[in-house]
Amino acid sequence: MNIFDYIKLEDIVNFTQRLVQTPSESGQEKAVAQVIAREMKRLAFDEVQVDALNNVIGRLKGDGTGPSLLLNGHIDHAEPGAMPEPYSGKIMDGSRFGVPEPVLYGRGAVDMKGAIACMVYAAAAMKKAGMKLKGDVIVAGNPFEEESAAQGVLYMLDHDNVKADYAICGEATNLNVYVGHRGNAEVKITVKGRMSHASNPGRGVNAVVKGAELITYLLQHYRLPKHDLLGDCTVTILDFVTHTTRKAPVVPDCCEIYVDRRFLPGETQEQILQEFRALIKQAQTQISDLDAEPELTKWGIAFYTPPEELIVQKLRVARRKVMGEGGELAAWVFGTDGAFVADRGIPTVGFGPGDEYFAHTPEDHLPISHLEIATKVYAQTILEVCG
Ligand SMILES: [Zn+2]
Known part of the structure; x- marks a missing residue:
């Protein structure tokens, strides 16, 4: 049989x-x-x-x-x-x-x-x-x-x-x-601004607006690796978190962007963080007063x-x-x-x-x-x- x-x-x-x-x-x-x-x-x-x-x-x-x-x-x-x-x-x-x-x-x-x-x-x-x-x-x-x-x-x-x-x-x-x-990295980018009275936004730096501009910049400029069998790497915005309590009319001074970056075997945590830092640096030439720092929050191999x-x-x-x-x-x-x-x-x-x-x-x-x-x-x- x-x-x-x-x-x-x-x-x-x-x-x-x-x-x-x-x-x-x-x-x-x-x-x-x-x-x-x-x-x-x-x-x-x-x-x-x-x-x-x-x-x-x-x-x-x-x-x-x-x-x-x-x-x-x-x-x-x-x-x-x-x-x-x-x-x-x-x-x-x-x-x-x-x-x-x-x-x-x-x-x-x-x-x-x-x-x-x-x-x-x-x-x-x-x-x-x-x-x-x-x-x-x-x-x-x-x-x-x-x-x-x-x-x-x-x-x-x-x-x-x-x-x-x-x-x-x-x-x-x-x-x-x-x-x-592919593996999945989750990166949290903390964007800092400067609080001011909402009636006078020019005195502050609006972190929510800077964060939104940074999202657009990242999606347009991130050059991602490709692989014949595993597929192309991707970058996806997972969340955009603000911390304003808005009791008083103020310009918000902080927000967080969560990004999913799919990666290939061989790419390291440090390399991916370095890419984010480099992109933020590049973005700073076009977005005034941008202050943003990436950190790794999840890593799936x-x-x-x-x-x-x-x-x-x-x-x-x-x-x-x-x-x-x-x-x-x-x-x-x-x-x-x-x-x-x-x-x-x-x-x-x-x-x-x-x-x-x-x-x-x-x-x-x-x-x-x-x-x-x-x-x-x-x-x-x-x-x-x-x-
Ligand atoms: Zn399953």
């Missing part, structure tokens, strides 16, 4: 439904971690562990003569907002989402409970088929991804003795092969796994065997936990069911066929790497 004969779509659909029906916003992952742990035990994983933060980790033991593979993703989800029946996990006609097949609907379906279910069932197929593996297979569900970047996956890497030679991050890629993503890396090659071989072609290489638009795994020296590739475009939207859903295809590609990749 072929390994694919041990993969039954209805089991995966059923498990994904149970995951969606178990709400798990960040910090409330205990119940869903238990659902996953129970399923792993039922499917005869060699070891199943849930740690203090509700990382859930299942292992298949290899004989130690080959490379090991980590398949992981997060088990929390964005808040449902105004989404109707967010925890129904119901199967419905996909045409309302522009999908010509049935879909599984519910909060976290595409981001990313479907992928977790596929990973669990790909590993389970090895057990059912009685495969002897050379390297270990580790399937992990991580909490705390949506609200606090990477807290869960970092805790797992530091405390749970999870060591792997390669990793697959299962965030939605629409069944394409992703090789990383970038990652890039080159196409020639073994895990990318193996995944493409597996994809070709399942889908007929290795697939184009691309990258996520947003950040993932995969960056933190890659940062620990574990080459990481991205592959997952569903379209990332629907993550965090009220149209959160997953085409049913993706569940079967993704499980097969994961299973075949396990064989290519650990078999």
